[in-house]
Amino acid sequence: MKILEHRAxxxxxxxxRYPAIYMRLDIGELEERPSDSVPGIVQRLTELLPTLHExxxxxGRPGGFLERLERGTxxxxxxxxVALELQNLIxxxxxxxxxxxxxxxxxxxxxxxxxxxxxxxxxxxxxxDLVERLFSGAVIxxxxxxxxxxxVRDAHRLGPSTAAIVAAATRRGIPHVRLSEENSxxxxxxGYRQQRIQATVTGHTDLISYGIADDKAWTKQLLGDAGIPxxxxxxxxxxxxxxxxxxxxxxxxxxxxxxxxxxxGVSTLVQDDQALSAAxxxxxxxxxxxxxxxxxxxEDHRLLVINNTLVAAxxxxxxxxxxxGIDTLQALVDRENQDPRRGxxxxxxxxxxxxxxxxxxxxxxxxxxxxxxxxxxxxxxxKPTANLSTGGxxxxxTDDVHPxxxxxxxxxxxxVGLDIIGIDLLAETLSRPLEEQSAAVVEVNAGPGFRxxxxxxxxxxxxxxxxxxxxxxxxxxxxxxxxIAAVTGTNGKTTTVRLxxxxxxxxxxxxxxxxxxxxxxxxxxxxxxxxxxxLAAEIVLREPTVECAVLEVARGGIMRRGxxxxxCDVGVLLNIASDHLxxxxxxxxxxxxxxxxxxxxxxxxxxxxxxxxxxxxxLAGREWARGDIIFFTLDPDSRSVRQHVRxxxxxxxxxxxxxxxxxxxxxxxxxxxxxxxxTFEGHARFNVxxxxxxxxxxxxxxxxxxxxxMGLQTFHPTPGQNPGxxxxxxxxxxxxxxxxxxxxxxxxxxxxxxxCIPARRRISVASAPGNRRDEDLFTLGxxxxxxxxxxFIYETDSRGRAPGEAARLLREGAESVPGACRVEVIMEExxxxxxxxxxxxxxxxxxxxxxxxDGAIERIRGRRFRSAAAPGGESx
Numbered sequence: 082m083k084i085l086e087h088r089a090x091x092x093x094x095x096x097x098r099y100p101a102i103y104m105r106l107d108i109g110e111l112e113e114r115p116s117d118s119v120p121g122i123v124q125r126l127t128e129l130l131p132t133l134h135e136x137x138x139x140x141g142r143p144g145g146f147l148e149r150l151e152r153g154t155x156x157x158x159x160x161x162x163v164a165l166e167l168q169n170l171i172x173x174x175x176x177x178x179x180x181x182x183x184x185x186x187x188x189x190x191x192x193x194x195x196x197x198x199x200x201x202x203x204x205x206x207x208x209x210d211l212v213e214r215l216f217s218g219a220v221i222x223x224x225x226x227x228x229x230x231x232x233v234r235d236a237h238r239l240g241p242s243t244a245a246i247v248a249a250a251t252r253r254g255i256p257h258v259r260l261s262e263e264n265s266x267x268x269x270x271x272g273y274r275q276q277r278i279q280a281t282v283t284g285h286t287d288l289i290s291y292g293i294a295d296d297k298a299w300t301k302q303l304l305g306d307a308g309i310p311x312x313x314x315x316x317x318x319x320x321x322x323x324x325x326x327x328x329x330x331x332x333x334x335x336x337x338x339x340x341x342x343x344x345x346g347v348s349t350l351v352q353d354d355q356a357l358s359a360a361x362x363x364x365x366x367x368x369x370x371x372x373x374x375x376x377x378x379x380e381d382h383r384l385l386v387i388n389n390t391l392v393a394a395x396x397x398x399x400x401x402x403x404x405x406g407i408d409t410l411q412a413l414v415d416r417e418n419q420d421p422r423r424g425x426x427x428x429x430x431x432x433x434x435x436x437x438x439x440x441x442x443x444x445x446x447x448x449x450x451x452x453x454x455x456x457x458x459x460x461x462x463x464k465p466t467a468n469l470s471t472g473g474x475x476x477x478x479t480d481d482v483h484p485x486x487x488x489x490x491x492x493x494x495x496x497v498g499l500d501i502i503g504i505d506l507l508a509e510t511l512s513r514p515l516e517e518q519s520a521a522v523v524e525v526n527a528g529p530g531f532r533x534x535x536x537x538x539x540x541x542x543x544x545x546x547x548x549x550x551x552x553x554x555x556x557x558x559x560x561x562x563x564x565i566a567a568v569t570g571t572n573g574k575t576t577t578v579r580l581x582x583x584x585x586x587x588x589x590x591x592x593x594x595x596x597x598x599x600x601x602x603x604x605x606x607x608x609x610x611x612x613x614x615x616l617a618a619e620i621v622l623r624e625p626t627v628e629c630a631v632l633e634v635a636r637g638g639i640m641r642r643g644x645x646x647x648x649c650d651v652g653v654l655l656n657i658a659s660d661h662l663x664x665x666x667x668x669x670x671x672x673x674x675x676x677x678x679x680x681x682x683x684x685x686x687x688x689x690x691x692x693x694x695x696x697x698x699x700l701a702g703r704e705w706a707r708g709d710i711i712f713f714t715l716d717p718d719s720r721s722v723r724q725h726v727r728x729x730x731x732x733x734x735x736x737x738x739x740x741x742x743x744x745x746x747x748x749x750x751x752x753x754x755x756x757x758x759x760t761f762e763g764h765a766r767f768n769v770x771x772x773x774x775x776x777x778x779x780x781x782x783x784x785x786x787x788x789x790x791m792g793l794q795t796f797h798p799t800p801g802q803n804p805g806x807x808x809x810x811x812x813x814x815x816x817x818x819x820x821x822x823x824x825x826x827x828x829x830x831x832x833x834x835x836x837c838i839p840a841r842r843r844i845s846v847a848s849a850p851g852n853r854r855d856e857d858l859f860t861l862g863x864x865x866x867x868x869x870x871x872x873f874i875y876e877t878d879s880r881g882r883a884p885g886e887a888a889r890l891l892r893e894g895a896e897s898v899p900g901a902c903r904v905e906v907i908m909e910e911x912x913x914x915x916x917x918x919x920x921x922x923x924x925x926x927x928x929x930x931x932x933x934x935d936g937a938i939e940r941i942r943g944r945r946f947r948s949a950a951a952p953g954g955e956s957x
Contacts, residue, residue: 270561
């Protein structure tokens with residue numbers, strides 16, 4: 082078997098409303114070997130993966146997939162189920178999958194859910210190898226497969242603290258996106274409503290407060306001045322200064338670097354000068370300045386305060402083992418590290434115990450070696466501090482915190498100024514006030530770990546992710562989302578997106594817009610290019626000032642990656658026409674329609690689907706539409722629309738050459754068509770339809786009729802407001818019409834406008850991408866010849882065709898039309914445009930169906946300048 086394509090669909094897509102892995106799989110010779118031809122396959126697979134019995138498959142009951150396997154199914158289908166189950170076995174609960182035939186024999190489209198993208202992809206690769214071995218009878222090493230997948234999981238998954246916050250956000254319906262793989266940098270929500278965290282540091286964490294927490298001397302000074310009990314001590318720069326400090330404080334002491342975390346460089350219970358010298362060396366390795374402070378009797382506690390409220394408390398103990406009278410110290414450590422909760426670093430709930438230099442020194446101070454047999458019940462400490470990151474354990478004591486201790490913890494948070502703070506308190510107990518016992522705050526932590534509170538070694542786990550989300554999004558109804566309008570269809574997407582963005586901006590919204598041509602933030606271009614895919618959506622939704630997003634959604638993006646968002650407030654489906662057929666296994670208009678309906682299927686509950694009632698396939702696609710429906714139509718007498726309106730549905734249409742909104746018995750006039758500049762006094766009927774679609778979407782987003790009217794009459798078909806879309810420019814006695822009609826339906830729509838513009842001759846520069854079908858290119862050539870007197874054909878992106886092949890098909894189509902149209906092929910776009918300008922003269926209409934809009938505009942400006950420079954004569 083061979084994987085031809087393998088990628089993550091990160092949002093709603095052609096196959097699923099949820100993120101899924103897409104695999105295009107060539108099963109090769111196994112096309113002739115369904116599963117029922119492989120003896121013992123069910124028994125062998127269930128021995129490898131017993132939990133496959135839970136897979137219902139299309140049968141609809143447990144064991145359903147195994148029944149299909151017994152009756153006979155193909156290898157691609159088996160890969161789907163194995164990829165799902167491998168993910169389940171490493172801790173990701175997934176169940177949805179589907180495998181469908183392609184138009185090519187032996188090639189299948191395999192789709193399955195994922196929770197973690199890297200693990201989903203890795204599970205697919207492992208599944209293909211496993212199934213191939215299964216069908217061939219080769220050896221399958223399941224433990225090795227699971228181990229490899231666990232390594233991928235551990236390398237990519239979020240740490241427990243960040244994961245807890247993400248889980249709390251998910252329960253609130255707040256979207257999140259991982260902004261960095263390396264450091265748990267997460268964005269919650271969209272646009273101006275977003276909040277960001279890095280682990281447990283939020284975008285509101287105060288920088289000065291963070292610095293205080295990072296500097297132990299500064300912390301002690303601040304808290305001590307406020308009457309909070311802290312250990313006596315001083316900052317030292319050398320061993321001699323440390324000795325002076327000990328003479329004042331007295332042994333035992335603790336030694337720690339002034340700046341540090343996770344207990345690194347910390348030594349406790351330092352009893353003599355020799356131990357002090359070693360402790361100073363260890364601390365100085367982390368930071369030249371060290372603190373020598375009195376030893377506080379009591380147990381180590383961590384108090385977690387979020388938004389000035391104590392939410393959890395834990396008693397911590399350093400990494401240790403308890404003897405059984407039989408095993409050596411080394412054996413006890415090895416056994417403890419076999420606990421499945423222990424892992425490397427912060428990936429698991431507990432951390433492996435690593436015996437380092439400090440551990441060996443502590444073991445020696447207890448007159449032990451690694452080969453010593455530890456008596457039963459005796460606890461041996463292996464680390465000087467109780468940090469979980471060095472192998473410590475924790476017991477939840479949240480319910481035991483005395484009100485005065487709670488008040489002290491919350492006061493410390495306010496004094497330091499951290500929104501999330503971990504307070505390290507040495508105390509005999511938390512059930513009595515601090516002044517009644519030996520107690521002192523030894524450290525505070527910015528960005529504290531949550532592991533000990535989420536799943537303590539002993540006691541009840543606390544949902545400490547929830548108060549973080551409640552702090553970031555205090556309104557319990559807020560999901561951090563901004564309104565998203567998504568526009569799709571074969572033609573008219575870019576104009577509709579730009580017009581809708583203009584309507585919203587005119588009403589006072591800060592709009593993030595992405596379309597074919599650019600990404601704009603509040604009318605400022607930040608990126609140029611084709612941004613009609615999911616990446617563009619992600620860029621817009623990350624922008625911190627955006628109040629509303631308007632996104633063009635093209636077929637290619639849906640098929641390659643899915644949508645760049647999980648749901649939208651308004652989904653607009655403009656039309657379905659022949660274009661790009663033959664790509665991504667979309668060969669028919671019905672398949673193309675299903676692809677486009679992904680946008681209206683992604684409308685949130687309470688949102689709106691805007692549908693073109695004049696297009697039969699769009700109208701049929703209403704079965705996929707979620708939320709309310711608003712129709713737009715150029716036919717005010719449309720039967721479907723009349724019924725919809727009678728049922729109190731909303732529709733935008735044209736009546737007596739006026740754009741109107743209808744609902745029930747109400748008809749509200751929006752604006753005369755002649756007053757909408759992009760309609761060219763109604764001659765550009767395709768732009769009348771685009772204006773109706775944009776008006777309907779704007780209405781669904783809360784704009785008033787007056788807002789819509791103002792926006793429609795101030796949006797012009799100029800290169801500034803709608804670049805490359807029906808820009809009609811007077812230049813040196815001729816007219817230039819710039820558009821992007823690269824397919825037959827678009828050119829048919831444009832022909833009505835071209836025919837209405839008086840001209841001595843109509844000259845065109847045109848092309849089409851090579852990924853169109855042969856018949857589509859030939860038809861486009863026919864239409865060009867029917868509309869124009871002279872056509873210059875150039876070649877744009879060949880997209881897999883041999884150079885000149887697309888231009889040849891266009892030319893053959895044009896030359897098949899009887900008449901006087903002359904056709905020339907000039908391969909380079911700029912040369913074709915220059916040739917057309919040289920050919921054109923006063924009274925001609927030059928129709929440029931091109932990619933380089935800016936270059937054409939500069940060419941027009943140059944012509945104007947030369948004409949003005951030498952009136953009545955030749956340009957100089």
